[in-house]
Amino acid sequence: MTITRRTLLRATVGGTLAGAFGAAAPALARHRPTVFVAGDSTAATYAVADHPRAGWGQALPVFLRHHVRVVNEALSGASSKSFADLGRLDRILSAIRPGDVLLVSFGHNDSKAADPARYTEPWTTFPDYLRLYLDGARAARARPILVTPVERRRFTADGTPYLSHGEYPDAMRALATQTRTPLIDLTRLSFDLWGTLGPERTKDHFLWLDAGESANYPDGVADNTHFQAHGAIEVARLVVAAGPGIPGRDECALRRTPISDDVLTWPATRPAES
Structure with a gap:
């Protein structure tokens, strides 16, 4: 039986969803716990042609036990609005199951006022769109977790880090409080990490x-928003360490340093774009 988004949104904890699944209940009992990621390019999974570029969602399995599955739907260039408008949220809600987790992380592209397809106002349309993710996950009896946007590499001339996401992190924090949704404050955690490391080590x-360092970037690159493998791994460590609601956390891996970049894999194509 196909479960549409409308079915999910009309479901209640009291049993509508269970009734909709009917004979599928035994299959659900065997369902592997799954972490879904809805986000932007900082979280996305990248392909062989992008190596060593990687997103923190791509690195999440490093810190999770093998019985936990990660479905990384993070999409380059996405905002909370465009991700939903493109049907990407519907795609997650058609697959998510009771007990799964949905990590929701936007803010990098929501601030692009010149692009009406992506722009949201931090205190109005941004939380309005985020509520679609929270309500959809809860209707499916899954657990949403809000993740404030990872901070960019921004330093003043004297090496002092500064914040770059304006009011979007505060708006997400307020929504988490209003809706009693778990929050991973990745903005604060990453900002603290970048400040500790400083301009050169970041x-x-x-x-x-x-x-000449990478065949994929023959002329070199200086990108202060996206990560190479090491950064993706360390940001994923921050996410999992701060998210006790994430299933199957591997405490040994969280304590292990350093972790080789080789633990990551790059598929032939970007899965969220193929």
Whole structure:
């Protein structure tokens, strides 16, 4: 039986969803716990042609036990609005099951006022769109977790880090409180990490490469938003360590340092775009 988004949104904890599944209940009992990721390019999974670029959602399995599945739907360029308008949220809600977790992380592209397809106002349309994710997950008896946007690599001339996401993190924090939704404050956690590392050491986390260092970036690259493998792994560590509601956390892996970049895999194509 196909469960549509409308079915999910009309379901209640009291049993509508269970009735809708009917004979599928035994299959649900065997369902592997799954972590879904709804987000943007900072979380996305990248392909062989993008190596060593990686997103923190791509690195989540490093810190989870093998029985937990990660479905990373994070999409480059997405905002909370465009992700939903493109049908990506519907795609998650058609697959998510009771007990699964949905990580919701936006804010990088919501601030792009010149692009009406992506722009949201931090205190009105941004939380309005985020509520679609929370309500949809809860209707499916899954557990939503809000994740404030990971901070960019931003330093003043004297090496002092500064914040770049305006009011969007505060708006997400307020929504988490209003809706009693668990929150991973990745903005604060990553900002603290970048401040500790400083301007030079953060280059090993972000996509900073010299000319000739990578065949995929022959002229080099200096990207202060996206990560190479090491940075993706360390941001994923922050997410999992701060998210006790995430199933199957591997405490040994969380304590292990350093972790080799080789633990990540890059598929032939970007899965969220193929």
